[in-house]
Each structure stands twice: as structure tokens, then as C-alpha cells.
Amino acid sequence: MVLQRNLNLKIWGNAEPGEKVMVSFNGQKQKSKANTFGKWSVVLDPMKAVKEPLIMTVHGNNVIELKNILIGDVWVCSGQSNMQMKVSECIDAENEIKAANYPNLRLFEVPRTVSNTPVDHIANASWKVCTPETIKNFSAAGYFFGRDLQKEIDVPIGLIHTSWGATCVETWTSKASITKLPKYGDFGTRIDHYDETTASQKFEDNLKKAIGKFPEKELGMEENWMQPNTDRSTWNTIELPTLWENAGYQRLNGLVWFSIDFNLTETDIGSGAQLHLGKIHDSDITWVNGQKIGGMNWSNNVERVYAVPSKILKVGKNNISVRVEDKYYKGGFASKANKLFFQMGKKKIPLSGNWKMKVDKVIPDFKPLPNDVPSLLYNAMIHPLIPYGIKGAIWYQGESNTPRSKEYEITFPNMINNWREDWGQGNFPFLFVQLANFQVAKSTPKEDAWAELRESQTKTLRVINTGMAVAIDIGDANNIHPLNKQDVGNRLMFSALKVAYGKDIVHSGPIYQSMQIEDNKVIISFDHAGSGLLVKNKHGYINEFEIAGDDKKFYWAKAKLDGNQIIVWSDDVNKPVAVRFAWSMNPAEFNLYNKEGLPASPFRTDDWEGVTDGKSFDD
Template sequence: MNKVITILIAIVFSNFPGKADVKLADVFSDNMVLQRNLHVNVWGSAEPGEKVMLSFNGQKLRAKADKTGEWQVVLEPMKAGGPFIMIIKGKNELVLKNILIGDVWVCSGQSNMQWPVSKSINAEEEIKAANYPSIRLFDVPRSVSNVPVDSIPNAKWKECSPEMIKNFSAVGYYFGRDLQKEIDLPIGLIHTSWGGTCAETWTSRAFITKLPKYEEFGERIDNYDVNTVAQKYEDDLKKALGGFPEKEVGMAEQWMKPDTDRSEWLSMTLPTLWENAGYNRLNGRVWFSFDCSLTELELDSIAQLHLGQIHDSDIIWVNGVKVGGMNWANEVERVYPVPVQLLKTGQNNITVRVEDKYYKGGFASKADKMFFQLGEKKIPLSGDWQFKVDTVIPDFNPFPNDAPSLLYNAMIHPLIPYGIKGVIWYQGESNTPRAKEYALTFPNMINNWRADWQQGDFPFLFVQLANYQQAQKMAKDDAWAELRESQTKTLGVKNTGMAVAIDIGEAHDIHPKNKQDVGHRLMLSALNVAYAKDVVYSGPLFKSMQIDGDKAIISFDHVGSGLLVKSKHGYVNEFEMAGEDKQFHWAQAQIEGNKVIVWSDNVDQPVAVRFAWSRNPSKFNLYNKEGLPASPFRTDDWEGVTDGKSFDD
């Protein structure tokens, strides 16, 4: 009997890896791509003092785990090829299969890098055609940490296939696909991004605290405890709401009906995002109700309900009858026609069901955007509304922008020092409130990654923010324009390249669906910056301005085979001009050779010129003949709307 028990115990324990087992870092797995022409680091863990042997592609390397149980070997540079097998031996043996040698690119940033192939244009066709077995994909799970970590749980390299590409970064995939067509080598794509995040959270503690206004942030980072923060978010919201509803009942109980008992509903002054009203980290469904008094005279008019922007989805009822709704359209102004027969003299009820599953929810516009339009009369709807929470989505995970370094620690540090060719980056939207400072924080982040990777000044290619939101009627300062300027200034950092996307955005969606052109333009930049190919890889960039009387003569770099205006009339749009009074006026412009001549009837003595200086220069039409758009610019250095703004402002 004792012998049987002993055998059973041995069987049970044989199914659990012992402490002495040799392990590889999580970034290594079957199907990976190792960087060609580079000394490649391979590392892992084992029992302290344990001897490890690694065999790969004709190389045999030995290492010994140090006192902390860590070991590392360095493979000599190798030419592209494969597939190969890697064998690691200690007290146990690991075998990794189907390994290729080629070029590895890190794909990082916020939601426009995270945006999947399945949500880009022509998704069905693109997914169906995504059979590229020599393109390999690695997705880093989203995680935060206030200290550097080494693990990447639940992540493996995978071959590119229609099934695997659906939820992978669209920009990353289109970049890698187009690049492989040009260089005909295996491509590895490491995707590590998180929507809504700022550059500071992707920067290490050591580097962020070097910057002005960030010197004291070290203590803030050190004291940030993920579990404590998450519990506090949950406790605070429960206290503010008096508990969480157990299940959704609003639709079933028909809370949209005017005679609904709202005596126990809470009150909120609209418009506001509910996080700003004290309900932080509330994700779910919230109902709002407002009673509006109308006279008989007003009922003869055509009626429209204006509620401004709502984050993110809504359903609207007037006197219990549905009049409209939108799904995930947080940048669209809600304007709904209301049949006059629904209205009555006296009190009329407006009920709005808002659904938000991520970040901040509620009513995002200013008070003048909320009104009932009856003919020429506007009845204000801003003020105190009743509200009731119908559903709480229990997601209280810390948000990466709570403190700098949280994503660097959890989603970049574990990748280092895996051999890479370079980085592509699509981010900046979340830094627009402090756009001027981005000219410091972004290059600082690039230098941070390069210093920690210890692979020299590897190529770092980024996307300039796309056009977005409604076009402006009057020339004025703009935070998005200032952010694009900071991105352009970052081209002064060695081995960087920028893909301009000012012509492929969407006014009502911060996530343009055309990710193919973004990926392709990044690829063109890579051909020059990373592969030293003589190609036209950039659209026109501002070079200099010369004043000639009442005209400004603008010269450009990167004109390619010549400037091109996409207009049957031949005029270049989106130019502004100012004199010494610093008041900008829309200007006329036309191409002469490889220069643009700019003038305005309102400016006799020009001092400064701006081009495409707005969130959405919707009439943009200046390119080079290779089809690449000119980058927005200004010739002045006058104070902007984000000067002096920093992390906590």
C-alpha cells in the first residue's frame, strides 16, 4: 500500500514544473522571428548555478544561471532564413519550432495602433487574403505596473493567417505586409498598444523624471499600487451611487414612459461627463430624464432635439416615443427631428439612455449645444436632469494615464532586449491638451527606448495625427495643430520618419478606417530610414519662407518629382496669413514650380503663414506628384493654446 501511495505522489508531482526547470522569457516561443544581422539576446531563468546549453542554427552556446536564477546567451548575427529549431537544455529540455530569421518591428501607441483589421475598410477582403506564413504576430496583453516586470502572460508568436489577423493591429499588419512585399524577408510584428494613453505612461521612471515639471513624479510612481487603486475606484463609486444595480431593468420596466416614478432618481447638472460629476470609473448604462414646458404657439413649428455629443451610445424618447439613437458615435453632435404630433401644451418629457463601456461617459458638449429647436426659437435643455444608473460594468482596473511609466513597466520592459529592427508608433491624441510639451516628452520617450534596448539609434517611425472633427470656419489656434507641429519637430531626432495622415481622417470618428494608407506610408518611410533605399518617402515639408511685397513664397523639402494640387481650379487650400497684428486671415495660394505663393487681400504686409493649421483642414489638397500629402506647418512661433500645459493641468 505504501508503495502505491509513493508512486501516486511521484506521478502527481511529475506534472508540476520543478523550481530547477530551465525557462525562456515569455517573448520567446514557437513561430517567432529573430532579428537578422544582429547579436541576438536570448534569456530566461533556471535554478541558481544551473548550467544551460542553447543550440540554434549551427550555434551552441552555454550559460550559467546567476544567484537570482537568471541566464542569458548572445547569438552571433545570422542571415535571414528558416524555419529553424531551438533547443535549450538544463535539468530539463525545451524545444521551440518553426523559427524564422528576418526583421522584427515593434508596433505601439494608442487606439489607432490598437485598431484591428476587422474594423478597417475592406475588412472582409483583407482578412480573407491574409495568408502570409512568413509574417509572424505577437500581441502583448494589456497590463499596468508601477515597477518594471519581466513577464508577458498568455502571449505566443503566431503565423499570420485570416483567423489570426482579425484582431491584430491594422496599421501594424498593413505596414508589415507591404514591407515584406518590398524586401521579401520574414517579418515579425510585436504589437503593444493601449487606447487613450499618453506618451508619459510609455516612458520609464528614470527618463520621465529627467524632464522639467516631472522631477517629483518618482514618488508618485513608487506609491502607485494597482490593487489599492482598483479597490478605491470600486468603493468610491459604490458610495456615490448607494450601491450597484444587480441587473439591467430599465428597458423592461419602460423607464422612458413619462409617468415613470422618478422620485428616487438622483440629479445631475448637464451637460457633463458623469466622471466629472463625481461618478468616477462608471461604465455602463445610465438613464436621464428632463421635463420641458411648451406653449401652444410653439407646437406649430418644426421641432428638432439637440443634445450635443454623447459618449458613447444613446437612445432618445420624447413623451415615451423613440425619436433617435446612435451607437459608439461619441464625436457626433446629436440632432434628432421630433414629430410635432408627439408634443403637447405644457410638460413634455425627454428621456435619454446613455451607454458607455470605456473611459468617460455622458454629455460632452457645452450648454449651448443642448436645446429644443421649435422654428426659430431655442428652448434651453441644460440644467438639472434626473438620472438613474441601470447597469454598472465592473471594470475598475487602473487606467494607464494615472501615473507615468505604468505601461513602459508592464508592456515595454518585458520585451527588452529582444532583437528588433525598429518601431512604428501611432499616438498623440491623448497628448493634445499639452501639445507643446510633446516636443519634449515624445523625443524623450524615443531616447528612453533606444537607451534601454542598447541597439543603437534604431529606426523609429511615427504617424502624424489625422484630420478630425468639424472643419473650422475661422482661422484660430488649435491644440491638434500644435501636436502635429511637435511631431514634425521630432524629425530632428536621428533615424526617425513620419507618415502624414492629414488627408485620410474622418470628421466624426477619431479612428479613421483607412489604415491601409497609414501602414503603406509608414512602410515608405521605413524603406528610406531603415533600409537606405532611394525612394520618395515623405510628402512636402516646410523649408523656408521669403516675403516679397504682399506675398509669401514658401519653399519645401521632399517635393519628389514636383508639387501637385488636387483641384481643377489650381488653387492650394488651407493657407492663412497674418501681419504684425498676429490676426490670421484665410489666404489664397498657388504653385509656381516647386514653391507655393501665398497672399491675402486682408494682409498688406505679411509676417507669418500657416498651412492646414486646424484639427480638420477639410479642403486639404497639396501633395507631391508621388501622392504623399504635405505636412501642416506654421512660420511663426507665437504663443499657442497649449503653451505651459503639463501632465496634471
């Protein structure tokens, strides 16, 4: 393993009550005595980095030798699936794995488990030397960060990987910390009463009450449930839009069909018809009058807008059928009622209200989930690491908090402060990755939950000793887990060199500083411009800017460099009051950097109400 250098280092363990213990390591000897609970600990004086293997001897009624110990810097690597993603899954994986011979880089993997009470021990886990064999299934972002960092500072590096895909920030926060926040005061009782076995059985029993016997075989496609003449008299009724968990179908994962009839007149039928369904969790296939008009896979943040050919419409009754698939967490229709309608020209037919619903297939998985209540992963996967000496932490998470992005401005800094307080090592460096670009690029400016989450991440830089790696240009429109984790790790490393090691380097891309309005133009100034702003376009055009006046309606804007400032304007806005940049899930035309090659962070100059304002854990 690697022990943290330059730190009063706590070593702890278990023995018989009253047993005397002595720890010998690197020329030091420290004594302790186990208390009535059998717990003991010693504190070693700070030590410099050591690259040659050392032995720690623990003397009690028996003798334990811990071999091959180095002294250097230890980093905790945590978050959700983009931190969990393996080296074997990233780009150029074969060559990366072959080259992963780093004897002074050590790896520790925390097993994934939940607990509603703090846990002190980690079972079935041990430190490993970094080799091509041990690195395959380790965190790619964590590994590339540690590898690049070691090359820069030339000391042993220890990486403790503790992450879980699709998890929210609240589950990584202690009960004492989360219950201090607005809207979370009553969660203490829910956390205390959470029981894995009871919770699993309760979810299964409740779902059987809601839908009856679980369907064993998928039938909808085979029996053509999308056809208008399908007998739906025995189908359930559900009021849409809603996530089906909010309608009493807790822990329903699988396939669910929805259907509604609506009427058209002869004058309604013409060209340009569109079906608007809002956001659907997660995949859908959609039919009108039995004809498929669209579908998306695993695109829960994309609003469904499908063109409807006029030839398939008819005077009188028409039918819409939607087959929704969801394999994890919540499923169904996630937008507000005003996003669910059928449009012909300027006329809109609202579709919110009662729909028919039938469950086609159930995935019977009722295991406890980390997001059931807050603190489950803090208790099981963070608490047992404390007080192991660390240099700092890196973090890649946020996707699962996008439904409540505004609140993340509070819950994320709260978690950082929670870890620091509990670790008792002061304000250790905490570095995080801003959400990468994902999904289809938008054609017109609009509100966006992912953009709001990135804004909350940027605001977290107000917390002392934090750093942010911007990944807005290295994502993948079709994959929420972008394969380029090399650049992610490298950009985190730049933040570490500045924040943790005090190096005089440019560690960040441009970050919005201020704006000035002159006539019909807005002048934007930046922090972290480095040696100058850089536009990656041979004609110098800067993309992804939007501008709005008092009416709060945004238009695509023109933008140009003026030294280290950017001038923004639009012929559609005579009196601008607000500017936004890269304000979408996927600003696909992004091209603004500093000359050090680091991308600018998305931003907005306004503070107008967003789509996630007021949303919290139970929403």
C-alpha cells in the same frame, strides 16, 4: 519566430541556480551559468538573414528545441486603437485575409495587461506563422507595413504587436523616464503605490458615496426627464462646465442628465438663437423646453452649437436639458466657461455655473485602466520584450493625448529615447503615424487640439532616426478608426526604406521649411517636395490655407503654386504675419501632395499660444 539579423543577439532564460546552460544555433555554441536567481543569458554573434527554418537547442539539466526559426528583421508595432485595429476590420478585409499566406512573416501578440512594476515574462503568448487564420485578429497597420516591407527587402520579417486602445503616451513610458519631466516628478510614489485590486475597489466605493446606489435601469427617456416640469428637487448640483470626474464622480461611466433654467424677455426672443455647450465627452442629446434641438454620438472633440427655433422659446423661464453618455475614461463638459452660453443675435446669456445633475445609468466597470498612472503598460507590455533583438518600432498613437497636445512635444520624444536607452541597441529606427483627419470640417478658422498634436508629432522628427507617415487625407470624418490601414502601412514602409535601410527614395510628403513675406503675400517653401509639388484640383486651387495679421485673427486664404513654392494671400489681410495649413481636426478639402503621391504635413508658421498650452496629465 524571427531573430534579428546583423546584431549581437541576446538569448536568455531561467534554470536552476548554478545550472550550466549551452545554446546551439546556426553553427554557434555559447555557454552560460544560471545565477543565484536562476537567470542566465548568452550573446550570439551577428548573423545574416536566413529564410530556411533553423533549430535552436538549449542544453541544461534538460534539453529544449525551438524549431522553425528564421533570421531577418523584427519590428515592434505599438500604440493605441488605430494600431490595435484588426485586419478583419479594415477595408477589403475578406480579400486581404484570403491572400495572407506569407510563411516568412511571423507574428507575436503581447497580451493586454497592466503592472505598476516592471515585468520580465509574457504569459500565454507565442510566435505564429502568417496565414489567413492567424492574421484576422492581428494589427492591420502592423501587418500591411510588414507585408509591404518584406516584398521590398526580401528577408523574413517578425512583427511584435503590443498596443492598447485609448491609451496615452505616458503609460508607455518607464517610471524612471517619465519622472524626469516637468510636472511628473511626484508620479513615482503614485506609481509605486498603485494596486489593481485596491484601486478598483476604491473607485467603486467612492462612486457609491457620490451617487448612492447604482441605478439598475435607465429611466430618463421613459419618464421624460427632458420636460421643463420635471421635479429636479432631489437631483445633485454640479458646477459646469467640467468633466464629472473632476467634480468627484471618479470612474463614472454611463448616462447622466444635466438641466438648467434661464430667463428670456420678450425682446430676447427672435430668430437666430443658438445654444453653445462646448465639447462634450462623448455623446449627447439636447432639448430646450422639452423639444430636441440636437445631439452627437462619440464626438468628444466637437463643440456643440445647436440652432434653437424661436417658436419653442417663451418669455420668462426656459429650460435646457442634456443627456450625456460616456462609456470610457472621462465624461461631461470639457470646454472652458466662455464656451457655455445661449446666444440671441449679439446678446449672450452665460450658462456656466450651477446645473442640476442626475445619474440615470451606471456601467459598473472598475477594472484598472492603463491611463490611471504613467508606466503601467511600459512595465507590462514593453519591459518584458527587452532585450529581444529588433530592427525598429512603428507607432500609431496620439488621439488620447490631444487634451495636452503641446506637452506631447516633450512626452513623445521622451518615450522614444526611453525605449532606445532601455533596449540598449542604440538609436534604432522609430516610425510613427501622424493623426488622420476626423470629425466634421470647420467652417471658419479656429484653434484646434488635434492640429496641435500633429504639430508636436512633426517636431518629433528632430529626434534622430525617426520617420512620419502622414494620414491627413485617408481618415474618416465619422470614424476615429479609419478603415484604410493599407495606405498607413505602405507609408510607414516608405519611411522604413529611407530611415532604416538607407534607400534613396522620396519617403515623405512636403513639410514646411520657411516663409517669406512680400507685400501682402506670403511665400512658403518646403522640404521633401520630391520631384515637385502636386495639387489635386483640375483648376489648380490649393485648399486649407489660412492667413493672419498682427491681430492674430485668421481668414481663409487663396493659394497658388509657383514652382516648388506656394504663394498665400487674402483680401482680408493687408499685412500678413502668419500662415496655417490644414490646421483642424478634419481639413476635408485637403489637396496638396508631392508628385510621388505623398500628402503635405499640416503646419503653422506662428508660435502663438494654443488651446492645450500648459495642460498636463492631471488636467
